[in-house]
Amino acid sequence: MASRKRSLSFAASPTLRAAALAACLCLASVPAWSQDWPQGPVRLVVPFDAGSTPDLAARAIGERLAARLHQPFVVENKSGAAGNIGTDAIAKASPDGRTIGVSIAGPLGVNALLFKKLPYDPAKDLAPISIAVSQPSVLVVGKKLEGTDAKALASSMKGAKLTFASIGAGSISHLGMAALATQGGADAVHIPYRGSGAAVTAVLAGEVDMALLPAAAVMPHVKAGKLWALAVASPARSPSLPNVPTLAESGLPAIQADAWIGFVAPARTPDAVVKALQNQIAQILAEPAMVEKFRAQYMDPVGGPPEGMRKQIGADIARWKPVIEAHRIALD
Structure with missing residues (x-):
């Protein structure tokens, strides 16, 4: 299946830049290295079409990340193969904090039960950051x-x-x-x-x-x-x-x-960056305006830690494996 790309950059106002800097200085638990990140635009890969729910979540949170971290977050839609193409692009990107992405239960685990072989190993090639939102x-x-x-x-x-x-x-x-x-x-x-x-x-x-x-x-x-x-x-x-x-x-x-949407990074992305991102995403999702925005789209903010996301992926695989086997569902 062919992939489609569409980009959108989010710029930050001076007022929001100042607020983001003040917020970052309050994150004493985040290692000092992360305070220098990002030093340029961050690529935010969405493995589904523009207008999809992962895309809507990525753009809403990407806009706030850009405002808080005073760097553009450039959304790139890279769809195809049940989300595998875009998720593979995240997995194979340089682990320097300049590429992150959003994905869902399928490409992050369940698809390993549906395809004979994936171009990436979800457990080894990706670093969970946070489940951002869940929708019933x-x-x-x-x-x-x-x-x-x-x-x-x-x-x-x-x-x-x-x-x-x-x-x-x-x-x-x-x-x-x-x-x-x-x-x-x-x-x-x-x-x-x-x-x-x-x-x-x-x-x-x-x-x-x-x-x-x-x-x-x-x-x-x-x-x-x-x-x-x-x-x-x-x-x-x-x-x-x-x-x-x-x-x-x-x-x-x-x-x-439930259909959840989470942020991931290439494996071996510095822990400081992963922790900084998780902190920022959690704070963004706690903002009353963001809660209202997502609830209006029937999404419930989560903002949990990487460990919680990893456990959720494991639970999804365990839940759907017997269903897939019983119905002999395969995608290749």
Whole structure:
């Protein structure tokens, strides 16, 4: 698959530069070396198309990083191969702090179960920085199932051959629905689409019956009365969607399929840079304006440490491996 590139630079105002310098001086826990970083533009690679949720998160946080660190953060979209092309570009970049990136569960771990061979080793070639945001995956149905609640859907799934859309074979939206159908004893047919926009359009048009998709992709249509949100695939209700019950609350099998977005760097990037970035990202995500901005897009700020991100990747691999094996899902 061909890659696409699109760049955007964020410049900082003098006032924001002064504020960023003051904030950096307060980070006594960050080694002195990091105070000299960055000394030039930082490349911020997004392994998905412009307008995707990883791209939106990267641009919003990149803009604030530029303001706080008084250097441009240049966003480069490098999509293809389920996120592997752009993530490989991050892995193979020089570990000098001049290239970082954002990615998701697939390219950072789960894709190793789906592809016979990746061009990089997620565990060895990348340094986790922080999970930036998490967004709930929402089970939605179209007009054909209008008025169906989750319990009724659970019953109908056992007796009817329903169809579901995903944002691509092997995606979390595919794996989550495959797990849901299997545990519910259903014979649901998977129809993959390229991206959340196309998958949502398919549900709206009645081409498929349902989908498990990121909240940002479906909630505008739910609010417009064109789709119906039945449940979120998370262990607890999302702060962004407090009125939407979880799958477990709704009488459906409990499936955890939150879509998180994290920052990574090439392996061997200096620890001082990784720590400085994690500190900056955590502070940015704690800003009331940023919390409001992300919540408006149905994303919940996280800003956790590298260790937490590493554990999450491991948990995702353990969670989806039996589903992938049971359904014999492969992408090459």
